[in-house]
Amino acid sequence: xxxxxxxxxxxxxxxxxxxxxxxxxxxxxxxxxxxxxxxxxxxxxxxxxxxxxxxxxxxxxxxxxxxxxxxxxxxxxxxxxxxxxxxxxxxxxxxx
Numbered sequence: 001x002x003x004x005x006x007x008x009x010x011x012x013x014x015x016x017x018x019x020x021x022x023x024x025x026x027x028x029x030x031x032x033x034x035x036x037x038x039x040x041x042x043x044x045x046x047x048x049x050x051x052x053x054x055x056x057x058x059x060x061x062x063x064x065x066x067x068x069x070x071x072x073x074x075x076x077x078x079x080x081x082x083x084x085x086x087x088x089x090x091x092x093x094x095x096x
Contacts, residue, residue, distance in 0.1 A: 004056035013057045015049070022049050024057050024075070026068075033061070034069040054078040058085040 005014045012025040022040040026033055035057070040050045054075055061068055067090045070076050079085050 004053070004060055006060070013053070013060065015053045015056060017044055017047075017049055020044055022053050024053060024072070032069060033066055034071055035075050036071050038072050038074045050074060051078065055082070058082075058088055061088055 002015045002017050005016075007014050007023075010023075010025075011027060012023040014021050014023045016022075020041040020043060022044060023038070024035055025037045025039075026035050028034075038050060038053065040053070057075075058079075062085075067088050069091070070079065070089050079089055
């Protein structure tokens with residue numbers, strides 16, 4: 001799968017596959033990173049792009065030593081299916 005890029009100017013992690021950009025948007029509130037929304041173009045649907053993107057995002061977060069709040073339903077469900085990333089997720093009122 002493609003490489004992950006942190007597009008800081010657009011506040012999102014991006015992955016380009018077959019010339020189309022999938023992304024996870026985020027926002028910073030103080031020192032808290034919140035993952036807000038995941039978008040995968042319909043043309044890439046059913047190919048595992050969303051899961052590959054989620055894996056890459058959570059792996060990048062782990063490398064940076066961060067913990068995150070997750071508002072995106074897709075990513076919430078992903079973490080339930082992939083408990084190896086559960087330690088990275090905090091409740092929105094829990095300290096990062």
